[in-house]
Amino acid sequence: MRFFLFDRIISSVPGKEATGIKNVAAQEEFLIGHYPRRPVMPAPLIIESLAQLGGWAVTVATQYASLALMVKVNDLKVYGSAVPGDQILLHVVLQNINDFGAVISGTAQVAGTEILTVGSITYVLYTVPPEERKSLRQRYTSAAP
Secondary structure, three states, rough: OOOOOOOOEEEOOOEEEEEEEEEEOOOOHHHOOOOOOOOOOOOHHHHHHHHHHHHHHHHHHOOOOEEEEEEEEEEEEEEEOOOOOEEEEEEEHHHHHEEEEEEEEEEEEOEEEEEEEEEEEEEEEEOOHHHHHHHHHHHHHHHOO
């Protein structure tokens, strides 16, 4: 990943679930010019935040042997939005993982209220060459609590 759309992982049960946060700041590049009077974090970027956290959880579950690449989102429901100053609580649950792919479900909340749910995000897995796994582990663990 070139950039993370989550700021911190606050809990993780490898192979099962992960919880992270995204602090929405007024200076976020994606907010510049986006509804100038009332900027909101676009729902597709909240989905990407969940997908990145889910991808992190899948990669950790494979012990850094695979990278998860999102290919499909199902059962998406948007209930609200996030604005500058909000902290989004992201939660993903691994539903299935095998040699070829993985599926997670996820929710995003602001102040205890669900703003978005995803029934499933499907990933294909890219095998990480053994000589690159240590470097990947170092990059990914810097995002962990």
